[in-house]
Amino acid sequence: MAPNLNSSLAAAAAALKRRSWREALDQLGDEAGVLAGDDAGVRARFHAYRAQALEGLGRLTEAERDAAEATRWAKREQGQPGVGPIRALHAAILARIGADEVARRAREADRPLADVPDASLANGEDGAGALVRKANVLIDLERPEEARASAHAAWTHPIAQARDRVLALLTLARCPGDEGAAHWILAGHVVADRADDQNLMTAVAKAASAAGVRLPLLSG
Numbered sequence: 001m002a003p004n005l006n007s008s009l010a011a012a013a014a015a016l017k018r019r020s021w022r023e024a025l026d027q028l029g030d031e032a033g034v035l036a037g038d039d040a041g042v043r044a045r046f047h048a049y050r051a052q053a054l055e056g057l058g059r060l061t062e063a064e065r066d067a068a069e070a071t072r073w074a075k076r077e078q079g080q081p082g083v084g085p086i087r088a089l090h091a092a093i094l095a096r097i098g099a100d101e102v103a104r105r106a107r108e109a110d111r112p113l114a115d116v117p118d119a120s121l122a123n124g125e126d127g128a129g130a131l132v133r134k135a136n137v138l139i140d141l142e143r144p145e146e147a148r149a150s151a152h153a154a155w156t157h158p159i160a161q162a163r164d165r166v167l168a169l170l171t172l173a174r175c176p177g178d179e180g181a182a183h184w185i186l187a188g189h190v191v192a193d194r195a196d197d198q199n200l201m202t203a204v205a206k207a208a209s210a211a212g213v214r215l216p217l218l219s220g
Contacts, residue, residue, distance in 0.1 A: 009045055009046065013049065015053075019212060021056030028046060028049055040076035044086060048089060050070075051063045051070055051093065061097070063093050064097060067093050070089070107140055110133045110136070113133055114143075118150050127154075128164035131153050135150040136171055147171070147175045148172060151169075151171040151172045155169055155172065162192070162200065165191050166192050170188050170203065181211045186213070186216075188200075190218065
């Protein structure tokens with residue numbers, strides 16, 4: 001393996017540990033940088049690192065292709081030491097793609113909410129939840145100012161549960177305005193921590209990871 005490629009892989013691995021997805025991708029470059037003479041293990045590492053960086057950036061289709069390529073090369077490596085973890089990475093990316101598709105279909109079903117007044121939704125049985133769903137539809141429709149208004153209404157809804165408040169705050173992080181995504185993610189972190197709800201904490205952690213936000217230790 002060429003020294004420059006060795007240093008690039010090491011730098012990419014370090015960037016991945018810091019969740020610096022863009023830096024990791026930049027360190028790796030493109031596949032042309034992987035020399036034809038390099039062994040299967042090197043190629044597997046290259047594609048696995050690219051898959052992780054692309055997943056972190058939300059580019060799941062590209063991440064899946066690299067994870068599949070990493071698996072192919074890992075199978076060729078003598079003793080196949082990396083096959084298990086790389087297969088797990090590939091499976092996790094496929095699961096995210098599937099979950100995103102389910103969410104996309106749900107938002108498509110919610111599309112009619114886009115033009116329902118916030119006041120009408122707020123007075124419904126699931127007022128805060130409906131407002132969050134509307135806000136996410138508006139984000140998909142590239143109507144961020146309206147999305148912020150609906151998400152804010154959900155967050156401040158008088159009978160919103162902790163789940164609704166956290167989802168509203170994470171939605172605000174997707175269309176953050178002047179405050180920035182970190183402001184809303186950290187607010188969601190506080191609400192989830194006070195609710196002592198592990199599912200909400202996981203949702204906040206994923207949003208923080210994707211946005212490069214470091215979460216403080218709260219109640220523990």
